[in-house]
Amino acid sequence: MRLVILDNYDLASEWAAKYICNRIIQFKPGQDRYFTLGLPTGSTPLGCYKKLIEYHKNGDLSFKYVKTFNMDEYVGLPRNHPESYHSYMWNNFFKHIDIDPNNAHILDGNATDLQAECDAFEKKIKEAGGIDLFVGGIGPDGHIAFNEPGSSLVSRTRLKTLAMDTILANAKYFDGDLSKVPTMALTVGVGTVMDAREVMILITGAHKAFALYKAIEEGVNHMWTVSAFQQHPRTIFVCDEDATLELRVKTVKYFKVISTLNMGLEFTNLQKWHAFLTSQQGDPGLHYTSKKGT
Incomplete structure (x- = not known):
């Protein structure tokens, strides 16, 4: 497990986007070799998506x-x-x-048979060869996707009733009117995400700090479903400073030292930073620099 701590939301978003970009480029996808990417929604990944769009428009990344x-x-x-x-x-x-568009798979919440829709989604993932990198975000209560507190940690794609905390949090997207917020959703399971070859979880903001603490400093607990990823062989938690407020000082210092050794984040000069990235060979989270020098 890795914990990457960046100064703020923008830097965390950029780091995550660079990591995704490099994973795709290094995979060398082609007509008979597709890279499979799991994606989240919500406010947290927006910055990451904006950077990926930028890399695409610069001519550095194709989907x-x-x-x-x-x-x-x-x-x-x-x-x-x-x-x-x-x-x-x-x-x-x-x-x-x-x-x-045929390669962008999103569950159909209006399907006639919701369970059949979930089963078909799992089948499509399997037919695609599994997920190479699953990117996720979490709620303040530590849920990943819509695997609410108490969800099985071996669950598969299914229908879930949303917790009141989730409904309240989502009300801001529905004019603050709780009556307009859907109370049910289709969601991949914790087990579905755990099957991915690699998982990257984005956690930003002070309101996610307790969830991050539960995710990495305490044991695996189905009441905090994100904690399951302690047991994944390749999990990266990417967060900003605000999200570390509940972590022990010792924990933060440890992961910052590891990040400094692995990523050269001590370089604040952009030219030195790019030179450092160019010199590295072992960490795909480091190598992206735009063809246009951005």
Whole structure:
């Protein structure tokens, strides 16, 4: 498990985007070799998506041979509703890149048979060869996707009733009107995400600090489903300083030292930073520099 601590949200978003970019480039995807990427929604990944769009527009990154699988979708919300996750992904990411729409998979919350929809989603992931990198965010109560507190840590894609804390948190997207917030969703399971070859979890803001503490400093607990990823062989938690407020000083110092040794984050001069990245060979989270020098 790695914990990467950046000064603020923007730097955390950029680091995550560079990591995704390099994973795709180093994979060398092609017509018979697709990179499979799991994706989240919400406010946290927006900065990361903006940077990925920037890399694509600079000519540094293509999604032509990338297949994506989104974590979740509301049940009963029309696909073209501005707050559906279909709308979110197309407006904030997909329409700005060169991905084939047939390769962008999002659960259908209006399917006639919701369980069959979930089973088909799992089958599509399997047919794609599994997820190479699953990116996720968490709620303040430590849930990942819509795996609310108490969810099974071996769960698969399924229908879930949303916790009141989640409904309250999402009300801001529905004019503050709780009656408009969907109460059910389709979501990948914790086990679905655990099957990915690599997992990157984005955690930013002081309101996520206690969840980060539960995720990495205490034991695995189904009441904090993000804690399951302590047991994944390749998990990276990417956070900003605000999200570390509940962590022990010893924990923060340890991971910052590790980050300094592995990533050269002590370099504040951009030219030195780019030179350092160019010289590295072992960490794909380091190597991205734009062809245009950005």
